[in-house]
Amino acid sequence: MSEGLLAAHTAEGQEAVALLDRTRQAVEPELRRAVASLPGSMRRIASYHLGWEHADGGPAAGQGGKAIRPGLVLAAARALGGQPATAVKAAAAVELIHNFTLLHDDVIDRDRTRRHRPTAWTVFGDADAILAGDAMQALALRVLADDPHPAAPAAAARLAACVVELCEGQHTDTALEERGCDEVNLEECLAMAEAKTGALLGCACALGALYAGADRDEVEAMDAFGREAGLAFQLIDDVIGIWGDPGRTGKPAGADLLARKKSLPVVAALTSGTAAGSELAALYADLQADDVERAAEAVDRAGGRDWAQAHAADRMARAVQQLSRAVPDPEQAGGLLALAEFVTRRTY
Amino acid sequence: MSEGLLAAHTAEGQEAVALLDRTRQAVEPELRRAVASLPGSMRRIASYHLGWEHADGGPAAGQGGKAIRPGLVLAAARALGGQPATAVKAAAAVELIHNFTLLHDDVIDRDRTRRHRPTAWTVFGDADAILAGDAMQALALRVLADDPHPAAPAAAARLAACVVELCEGQHTDTALEERGCDEVNLEECLAMAEAKTGALLGCACALGALYAGADRDEVEAMDAFGREAGLAFQLIDDVIGIWGDPGRTGKPAGADLLARKKSLPVVAALTSGTAAGSELAALYADLQADDVERAAEAVDRAGGRDWAQAHAADRMARAVQQLSRAVPDPEQAGGLLALAEFVTRRTY
Numbered sequence: 001m002s003e004g005l006l007a008a009h010t011a012e013g014q015e016a017v018a019l020l021d022r023t024r025q026a027v028e029p030e031l032r033r034a035v036a037s038l039p040g041s042m043r044r045i046a047s048y049h050l051g052w053e054h055a056d057g058g059p060a061a062g063q064g065g066k067a068i069r070p071g072l073v074l075a076a077a078r079a080l081g082g083q084p085a086t087a088v089k090a091a092a093a094v095e096l097i098h099n100f101t102l103l104h105d106d107v108i109d110r111d112r113t114r115r116h117r118p119t120a121w122t123v124f125g126d127a128d129a130i131l132a133g134d135a136m137q138a139l140a141l142r143v144l145a146d147d148p149h150p151a152a153p154a155a156a157a158r159l160a161a162c163v164v165e166l167c168e169g170q171h172t173d174t175a176l177e178e179r180g181c182d183e184v185n186l187e188e189c190l191a192m193a194e195a196k197t198g199a200l201l202g203c204a205c206a207l208g209a210l211y212a213g214a215d216r217d218e219v220e221a222m223d224a225f226g227r228e229a230g231l232a233f234q235l236i237d238d239v240i241g242i243w244g245d246p247g248r249t250g251k252p253a254g255a256d257l258l259a260r261k262k263s264l265p266v267v268a269a270l271t272s273g274t275a276a277g278s279e280l281a282a283l284y285a286d287l288q289a290d291d292v293e294r295a296a297e298a299v300d301r302a303g304g305r306d307w308a309q310a311h312a313a314d315r316m317a318r319a320v321q322q323l324s325r326a327v328p329d330p331e332q333a334g335g336l337l338a339l340a341e342f343v344t345r346r347t348y
Numbered sequence: 349m350s351e352g353l354l355a356a357h358t359a360e361g362q363e364a365v366a367l368l369d370r371t372r373q374a375v376e377p378e379l380r381r382a383v384a385s386l387p388g389s390m391r392r393i394a395s396y397h398l399g400w401e402h403a404d405g406g407p408a409a410g411q412g413g414k415a416i417r418p419g420l421v422l423a424a425a426r427a428l429g430g431q432p433a434t435a436v437k438a439a440a441a442v443e444l445i446h447n448f449t450l451l452h453d454d455v456i457d458r459d460r461t462r463r464h465r466p467t468a469w470t471v472f473g474d475a476d477a478i479l480a481g482d483a484m485q486a487l488a489l490r491v492l493a494d495d496p497h498p499a500a501p502a503a504a505a506r507l508a509a510c511v512v513e514l515c516e517g518q519h520t521d522t523a524l525e526e527r528g529c530d531e532v533n534l535e536e537c538l539a540m541a542e543a544k545t546g547a548l549l550g551c552a553c554a555l556g557a558l559y560a561g562a563d564r565d566e567v568e569a570m571d572a573f574g575r576e577a578g579l580a581f582q583l584i585d586d587v588i589g590i591w592g593d594p595g596r597t598g599k600p601a602g603a604d605l606l607a608r609k610k611s612l613p614v615v616a617a618l619t620s621g622t623a624a625g626s627e628l629a630a631l632y633a634d635l636q637a638d639d640v641e642r643a644a645e646a647v648d649r650a651g652g653r654d655w656a657q658a659h660a661a662d663r664m665a666r667a668v669q670q671l672s673r674a675v676p677d678p679e680q681a682g683g684l685l686a687l688a689e690f691v692t693r694r695t696y
Contacts, residue, residue, distance in 0.1 A: 039516040041523075104482060108475040127456040127522050130478060131515040134452060137482065138511035141489045145505035153501055157493035163486035167479040168387040174475050175389075 016071075016342030019335055023071040023091070026084070028064075030092040034143050038135055045132035049103055049120045065115065068343055069094045069204040075335035076208025076222050079327045087211035089147040090155050094204045096140035097159060101166050101200075103133035108174060113251060137163065151210040158210070162203035169195030176262050181270050181281040189267045193234045194227060201230035205336070209326065221326035228319035229340040235312035236344050238263035239305060242296050254292035257299075260284050264311075269304030276302035316344055364419075364690030367683055371419040371439070374432070376412075378440040382491050386483055393480035397451055397468045413463065416691055417442045417552040423683035424556025424570050427675045435559035437495040438503050442552045444488035445507060449514050449548075451481035456522060461599060485511065499558040506558070510551035517543030524610050529618050529629040537615045538579070546578035553684070557674065569674035576667035577688040583660035584692050586611035587653060590644050602640035605647075608632050612659075617652030624649035664692055 035046050047053040051064040070091035074084035105111070106119040107129050113119060121129035144156040172192040176184055205226035209219045240249060241256035241263055249255070256263050262270075269277050270284075280298040283291050299305060319340055327333040383394050395401040399412040418439035422432035453459070454467040455477050461467065469477035492504040520540040524532055553574035557567045588597060589604035589611055597603070604611050610618075617625050618632075628646040631639050647653060667688055675681040 038512060041519045042512065042516055100482075104478055108478060128519055130452055130456060131519050134448075134482075134485065135512045135515040137485055138508040138515070142505055142508035142512070145501055145508055153493055156504065157490055160486040160490035160493055164386060164390065164483045164490070167483040167486070168390055171389045171476055171479050 015338040042135040072204040073208040076205040080212035082212025093140040100136035165199040197234040198227035198230035202226035225322040232312040232315040232344040265304035265308040268307040269299040269302035363686040390483040420552040421556040424553040428560035430560025441488040448484035513547040545582040546575035549578035550574035573670040580660040580663040580692040613652035613656040616655040617647040617650035
């Protein structure tokens with residue numbers, strides 16, 4: 001990277017970090033108010049999951065996630081000429097939906113660690129993690145139902161439709177994981193990633209547009225922007241899941257490989273028709289901790305890593321194209337672009 | 349029962365049966381349309397759970413439940429001078445919420461039979477039953493978000509708040525089941541039953557009132573009517589869970605005892621301070637199939653059965669009182685009364 005590009009990239013990163021900081025400051029009071037309205041047990045589990053409390057109920061420092069989705073809601077509202085402050089409830093609703101899906105996905109995937117802490121089901125049990133997720137979904141829709149903004153009903157309809165898509169995406173993900181290595185194809189996995197990750201990022205952008213009073217075409221273009229950026233984000237996240245630094249990810253090195261996850265780079269490798277791809281399939285049949293490094297190398301040699309990075313760049317280009325449909329002025333689109341670049345260029 | 353009373357009771361029962369038939373005819377098309385909008389897997393699991401499809405996807409006769417909650421929505425709308433036809437989406441939304449909670453409760457309680465069929469989680473697995481429940485919750489809120497009726501936003505807010513209460517109720521139920529026989533009290537169990545069962549019946553009545561344009565006091569009185577009737581219903585349901593006819597309940601005789609459930613008659617017996625109560629506690633410590641009959645007798649001798657029936661009657665009296673607050677004309681309140689009587693006087 002040239003020094004000029006690096007400087008621009010750093011500036012963009014700083015813009016995104018500042019935007020996310022502002023988002024958290026604006027949205028967290030609304031989130032805390034909503035969660036405080038939950039009855040005792042549901043509130044306690046939600047507060048633990050969000051990083052606000054320890055398991056014993058004592059206050060915690062609050063590693064509550066990066067607030068990317070609420071950041072997209074507010075940035076989209078601003079990009080389309082709206083007032084981000086009026087979209088704070090919508091941003092909180094999207095973040096609640098995101099966290100409800102995390103609670104349930106962790107139960108379903110039996111994931112034991114989230115944001116460097118034990119997942120809620122490992123602390124409170126499956127039943128309470130399921131119920132707290134259910135309550136958080138309801139809370140999200142209640143926040144929107146209580147919002148007097150004229151866009152709130154359309155936002156609620158869109159967010160509810162998005163939840164259905166997220167559920168189908170998580171179902172497909174689980175189903176794909178149960179299939180053999182010779183029974184997966186890349187198209188299907190990309191469609192799954194769009195439903196599981198892209199849909200909510202798209203919905204966040206669409207809600208911001210709705211709150212800015214955007215027209216139908218603009219709302220759809222913003223949804224498409226978020227979906228494409230979301231897919232780029234997932235591809236990079238999958239790369240990090242294999243080659244990421246454990247100190248940053250909070251997970252052991254090659255965690256996704258050890259769990260024999262059929263992440264996108266892995267499926268690209270498995271379906272590459274290369275010798276390295278066959279080697280990976282053989283390793284995946286019975287992977288031990290010792291094999292993780294060899295598996296990572298096989299994904300790399302089969303072209304899985306390069307493909308994921310190239311395809312992420314391709315998706316980002318499509319995202320930018322969609323964004324320019326909704327927001328032709330690059331200056332106005334700055335915040336959204338910075339966020340999209342930020343989440344897809346995380347160092348690992 | 350005198351012959352005159354019996355005739356009135358039968359007529360009331362017939363009125364309720366006819367009302368529930370009309371409800372199913374009015375609401376099922378809306379329900380089917382909503383479920384048909386779900387993506388493939390979610391649709392299939394929901395259709396199985398609702399009794400519309402067999403596990404292999406073939407059409408089934410459709411034992412989809414008694415439609416009591418949608419019946420309450422429509423009857424409440426009519427009782428307050430509204431047009432039941434305009435409240436069909438609200439009725440469908442309430443039924444979807446009810447079924448979402450059944451899907452999740454069956455996973456949590458590990459119940460294997462529902463409406464004489466294997467529960468969804470035993471057929472499709474925990475993950476898909478959780479996800480289909482999530483999708484059905486979202487679908488309910490989407491049906492309301494898409495409803496142009498002016499009461500829809502207030503109904504959505506109320507239904508979402510009700511879901512939170514249902515979650516807390518199910519949590520408390522699970523927590524009570526894990527406690528020892530000497531660590532439960534009746535007040536707590538009644539509060540749990542109100543949250544778990546009463547809340548949604550109250551919400552159904554309140555939604556009907558909202559759709560009829562009722563004022564705040566009327567809406568609250570209708571909610572209270574549904575809650576009290578719901579508690580009466582739960583008490584009778586608990587009696588049936590111990591002494592019900594397996595041919596009618598679809599569950600083995602004394603199923604709730606064999607599962608060592610702390611249902612309301614059981615808790616009344618355990619906390620009765622009687623010798624029979626102590627006998628029951630001793631039996632519950634390690635109950636075998638052979639002990640079920642003795643346990644049922646102990647509940648009876650400890651006064652659990654009488655208490656449950658008397659308390660159900662008391663709750664019904666309170667329900668009728670609340671109803672007369674909202675609907676002073678007994679003629680107009682007829683449908684609601686018939687429904688309430690129907691669900692609390694089921695033969696067993």
